[in-house]
Amino acid sequence: MSLLRAENVTAGYGEMDILHGVSIEVREGEIVALIGPNGAGKSTLMKTIFGLLKPRSGRIWLGERDITGLEPDQIVRLGVCYVPQTDNVFPSLTVKENLEMGAFILDEKNLDARIERVYSVFPDLKRFHNTKAGMLSGGQRQMLAMGRALMLDPHVLLLDEPSAGLAPKLVELIFEKIKDINATGVSILMVEQNAKQALKMADRGYVLATGRNRFEGTGEELLNDPQVAKLYLGG
Numbered sequence: 001m002s003l004l005r006a007e008n009v010t011a012g013y014g015e016m017d018i019l020h021g022v023s024i025e026v027r028e029g030e031i032v033a034l035i036g037p038n039g040a041g042k043s044t045l046m047k048t049i050f051g052l053l054k055p056r057s058g059r060i061w062l063g064e065r066d067i068t069g070l071e072p073d074q075i076v077r078l079g080v081c082y083v084p085q086t087d088n089v090f091p092s093l094t095v096k097e098n099l100e101m102g103a104f105i106l107d108e109k110n111l112d113a114r115i116e117r118v119y120s121v122f123p124d125l126k127r128f129h130n131t132k133a134g135m136l137s138g139g140q141r142q143m144l145a146m147g148r149a150l151m152l153d154p155h156v157l158l159l160d161e162p163s164a165g166l167a168p169k170l171v172e173l174i175f176e177k178i179k180d181i182n183a184t185g186v187s188i189l190m191v192e193q194n195a196k197q198a199l200k201m202a203d204r205g206y207v208l209a210t211g212r213n214r215f216e217g218t219g220e221e222l223l224n225d226p227q228v229a230k231l232y233l234g235g
């Protein structure tokens with residue numbers, strides 16, 4: 001069943017269109033990878049889905065509900081969380097404070113149970129409970145960014161380049177964590193530069209180029225498509 005769907009979305013900045021009628025969907029329980037060259041519009045699509053950018057035309061659906069034009073805080077309340085590509089933690093706040101900030105829209109005063117649940121997914125973070133996020137390594141920081149999103153117990157998680165800038169071992173670790181999160185029932189849409197690895201773990205994937213859909217299929221189909229391999233996976 002379709003959980004999150006962008007339908008024929010046109011969006012951009014100022015006068016300029018970046019997305020020209022893009023359509024993608026995430027079905028219940030899936031990991032969906034969004035790949036494509038730099039500047040293709042992948043982050044723009046994520047921002048448009050999350051309400052940070054208003055589409056000029058097209059619609060965004062969450063299940064049966066039309067969420068086109070809603071603000072990010074409304075979309076968060078509907079169970080969709082977004083981890084941006086950069087500046088996704090507060091460096092001067094501790095790990096604990098960052099996690100608490102992640103849940104700022106909740107009325108809940110006592111967030112300890114939620115924080116413990118995040119630590120059960122990312123045990124490494126627990127040691128740094130009172131450490132400022134700015135002191136963490138790149139990998140730890142990325143886990144914290146995902147942890148902040150998990151504080152809200154989302155149904156869908158939008159991850160923009162979760163493995164960016166990480167050493168290969170850490171890329172693997174982050175991907176393992178994404179699989180773990182998915183296994184708890186969270187559907188995932190992720191943008192990735194590590195396209196091969198992302199497609200290996202994804203149920204399905206989309207290739208975007210110059211703001212348009214180019215290819216789509218199961219992770220395996222895209223990996224085995226000679227054109228996709230040649231153009232987008234480095235041969």
Ligand SMILES: Nc1ncnc2c1ncn2[C@@H]1O[C@H](COP(=O)(O)OP(=O)(O)O)[C@@H](O)[C@H]1O
Nearest residue numbers: 013014018036037038039040041042043044045
């Ligand atoms: N805030 C912005 N204002 C104007 N142009 C932008 C902005 N953000 C991105 N762009 C442009 O939109 C295009 C797509 O960018 P982006 O969605 O970040 O691509 P990707 O994530 O696929 O690398 C690029 O040409 C980029 O320069």
Ligand SMILES: [Mg+2]
Nearest residue numbers: 042043044085
């Ligand atoms: Mg991007």
